[in-house]
Amino acid sequence: MLGRSHAILGIAATAVTLTWNGTNIIENTTVFMTALTVGTVAALLPDIDTADTYLRKSLRVGGRQTTKELRQWRKLGLIQLISALIRWILARLLNIVDKFLPHRGPTHYGVTAVLLTALVYWATVANGWPWEIWVAFGAGYFSHLLGDGVTKTGVRLFAPIYPKFVRFLPKPICIVTGTITEPFMLTGLIIVMVVSLFIYAA
Numbered sequence: 001m002l003g004r005s006h007a008i009l010g011i012a013a014t015a016v017t018l019t020w021n022g023t024n025i026i027e028n029t030t031v032f033m034t035a036l037t038v039g040t041v042a043a044l045l046p047d048i049d050t051a052d053t054y055l056r057k058s059l060r061v062g063g064r065q066t067t068k069e070l071r072q073w074r075k076l077g078l079i080q081l082i083s084a085l086i087r088w089i090l091a092r093l094l095n096i097v098d099k100f101l102p103h104r105g106p107t108h109y110g111v112t113a114v115l116l117t118a119l120v121y122w123a124t125v126a127n128g129w130p131w132e133i134w135v136a137f138g139a140g141y142f143s144h145l146l147g148d149g150v151t152k153t154g155v156r157l158f159a160p161i162y163p164k165f166v167r168f169l170p171k172p173i174c175i176v177t178g179t180i181t182e183p184f185m186l187t188g189l190i191i192v193m194v195v196s197l198f199i200y201a202a
Contacts, residue, residue, distance in 0.1 A: 001147040001177055003044060003054020005186050010043020011036060013143035014136045016193045020200055023132050035136035042140030045116075046108050046148075048094070049101040056094065063098075066091040104148060104165075110157045113141045150185055151175050 001009070014036050019025075025032040044055035051063040060066070066088040073081055106112055117138035124134040148155040152174045154165035167174055175181040 001151065001175075001182060001186070003047065003057075005182055006043050006047070006144050006147050007040055007054065009147050009186060009189060010040045010140040010143045012190045012193055013043070013146070014039025014139045016197050017135060017139040018132055019197055021132075021135060028132075031130045031132050035130070035132035038133055039136035039140030039143075042137045043144050045141060046112075046144045047103075049098055049105055049107045050103050051095055051098045056091070061087050061091045061094060063091050063095055104153065104155060106159075108145060108148060108155050108157075109159045110145065111159075113138070113145060116141060146189070147186075150189070151177050153177075 023032055047053040056062045069084045070088045120137040121134040145155050149168040154167040157166050175185045
């Protein structure tokens, strides 16, 4: 799925999961919105293995993005130039990840999602943060794997034990990333989540 689709799916998955667990957006607005932000970032995090992802562009550290900005250095003030240079260096460092990690590689493994969620759980407990933080992170990260799992390529959910790509739907109805079928699949996944929330509430 495209980055914006992962972001939308992450928001939906996080919101539904938080609501399932009794967090009311009206009564706990600050906690809910903070957790929603964490879930959205987590939903984009697996694609850190790609140079110009939606997350990196949003943080203004995309590979081509920073190079293009730095080429216009004559038009920038001193502070803007320093900022552009720092982000260009950071983008180059992040590109190292792209060279060593294949797309839909280790960052897309189910075990990686579990370990990172456990790490965020530990940080949440250690710092006395609301439990919604680690729950949101897990929901967001796993939503990314769900999104890629309904594409024709699939996702290496059980790697490294079982390294092959798996799909959550029959291949004929899976989508090709970036095609017109993607928003329909995204809408369908969100509907399923919302309906499950109503069933749970009932």
